[in-house]
Amino acid sequence: MEKINLTCQGCNNHCPLEVTVEKGRVIKVEGNCCHRGIVSANTQIEQRMKKPDAGAFTGEKRIYCTGCGNRCDMKVTMEDGLVKSLKGDGCRRGIISARKQLEGVR
Numbered sequence: 001m002e003k004i005n006l007t008c009q010g011c012n013n014h015c016p017l018e019v020t021v022e023k024g025r026v027i028k029v030e031g032n033c034c035h036r037g038i039v040s041a042n043t044q045i046e047q048r049m050k051k052p053d054a055g056a057f058t059g060e061k062r063i064y065c066t067g068c069g070n071r072c073d074m075k076v077t078m079e080d081g082l083v084k085s086l087k088g089d090g091c092r093r094g095i096i097s098a099r100k101q102l103e104g105v106r
Contacts, residue, residue: 001027005083006044007099011037017041017097024049056081061099067093074098 001022008015013033019041020028029041058079065072074088076098083098 004045004048004097005099005105006041007096008032008037008040009044010034014096016092016099019045021045057102061102063098065089065094065097066101067091067097076102078102 001020004019004021006017007018008017010032011034013089015032015037017037017040018030019026020030024045026038026042026045028093029038032038049100056078058081059077060074061076061078063074063076065074068091070090072088072090072094074086074097076096077085081103083095083102086095086098089095089098
């Protein structure tokens, strides 16, 4: 089993999701505020299975959060093009901002 962090695209809340995946299938979705998180997670996992990105960035990056007016200075650790950890975010919008900026999530 693998845990993947995603941003829900089901509504305007953009909840951070923690998705448990086994053999390419979504087993469990946590962090969603509504039922749309499960649909969004299934769609995003299906898209990822179709397009593996072997040359994706792994390492650390420093970015400024654009989630609110505070512009927190964040240190982001990435693995294979995905945000794995985040330091310096002042609110929940930090992870959403980092994913939008670095993972290309819209």
